[in-house]
Amino acid sequence: MSAPASIDGWARGIARRAPGWLVNGALWLGAALTLFPLLWMLSVSLMPTAAASNYPPPILPARITLGHYRELFATQHLGRYFLNSLIVASSATLLALVFNGMAGYAFAKLRFRGREGIYRLLLAGLLVPAQVTMIPLFGLLKFMGLVNSYAGAIVPGVASIFGIFLVRQYALSIPDELLDAARLDGAGEWRIFRSVVVPVLAPILVTLGIFVFLATWNDFMWPLIVLSDRDMQTLPVALASLSREHVQDSELMMAGATVTVLPVLLLFLALQRFYLRGIMAGSVKG
């Protein structure tokens, strides 16, 4: 009498836990598929030259060498490109946070003539593909004398419609009473923005910061167009020209790719807590 009951209970337990197992299994599989190329990139970058071209390709290096990294920095000027990327991406991020943060807040909370009209116009601008604007933008920057300068690579990214939209949607959830309280407490508009609004917007600003940093760091097309001097090139552009010169040297390429990917990966891992909070809040509050 008791045996069938316990088997029944066992089956029920399985049935209850099965969905959890399936979901976890699918997540592990997805994670493995995503991580494998990255890990293999790291592994290949540590192999001696031509080791990765063997058949079948080895998963792990037979002998670990840091020679490719040494070569990249010693003879291929990767340090210079890394610095270029860092300057361009961090300046663009900082400026984008300032401009998008202020504009998004203003569109959400400050009353001024033509606010809705301008905002609608901006949203309409979202429909224009970035590729369409590249040539006029290049012309404009050339006219301003910014071609082949850091500014030329930074300026187009500092205020984006998407960024303004993201901040505005989040800022809409700030209660007006909070701003009124600060006004009565004696704060001017600039002070309110600094002392009350920015801390409240922090999660979405972190999210936006990661977006902008990733986009600028990884951007290939625009730096390729605007930074013609070899010394000014950013990592992705430099990596591309490197791969043209060293078509056969996969290990060197993978070392370059690792140097390019690692900083943004670490940045994301460090900030993902805030990033998730920003995304969630945005989605829930709409």
Add this chain to the structure above:
Amino acid sequence: MAAVRLHQVRKVYDDGQAAVAGASFQIGDGELVALVGPSGCGKSTLLRMIAGLESITSGTLHIGDRLVNDVAPRDRDVAMVFQSYALYPHMSVRENLAFGLRLRGTDAASIDAQVRAAAATLELDELLERKPRALSGGQRQRVALGRALVRNPQVFLLDEPLSNLDAKLRLSMRAEIGRLHRRLRATMLYVTHDQIEAMTLGERIVVLNAGEIQQIDTPMNLYSEPANLFVAGFLGSPAMNFFRGRLTAAPRAQLQCEGAALPLPAAHIAVPALASVAGEVIVGLRPEDLAVAPPGTAGSGEFTIDATVESIEPVGNEIFLGVQFGGAARICRVPPQSLPEPGRPVRLCFTPGKLRYFDAASGVRLR
């Protein structure tokens, strides 16, 4: 502390909608005035105009001797307590209290002393290092009060400060605000839609409806001598009973309602204001002024009406007796007693001195 004077203050929005139509009244130095009215009557707009958060379309606003129509909120020296508390979420209680003082350039030692004093007054000492999200609703409300208190402003503006609290907490916070006012003798304007809050806290009450001031008086005067139908109906719970009909003088003075007659003293309807009314009149009588006629008076009482019992709601110390009379439901507040079953007739009596007369067309009190 300072008096606040409003003269013909109007607010008309860009779309032409008038939120406040010519408000004139004064809040005396150290007085607590309650501004009461139904939702959307313009009371919050009026408060925000005094705070400087909303522009004044026309009229004048003085705080003390200073005309402040175009003065920025921070330069008006007023403090406001908001319904949603509006505490700075990223600052501790201490920082919340100190923020206004810091902005005014107060030195660190004074800030510390003032914050301590305000915290002691509101029993916030233990909570100074906490963030608002770690506080209960009542504690948050006390911090909001403290933030106003700490600056020692000329005028306190309170915008429905208790509406987000549960009933029990509301009661104790109400008492606390009353105590605070008595202690500080601060000039306060207290906005609420809750007539009980207005009645218990306000030394005087301004009743607002649809942007217009209906009456300004002490709570008891408003209750006993309402200036119009709106005030009569708005204050008091359960609300005043209204009998609508035409006055007749013969065979006896009475109000002819739908299928019934309300007997009235002949002297009442002889006053010019009532005698000259051509149309319908509304007679008001508070629920507590209607009583169940003692058995001995059956048939002989001069000011009695025969009604039908509809509902009996005992609330402990009294009974809300619902009756049907003259085509409408009426409420009487009577002491605990044995009452006829629902559906049975009941004879009610009233004191004619408690009757209030209103013009049915305009709603104006007739006396």
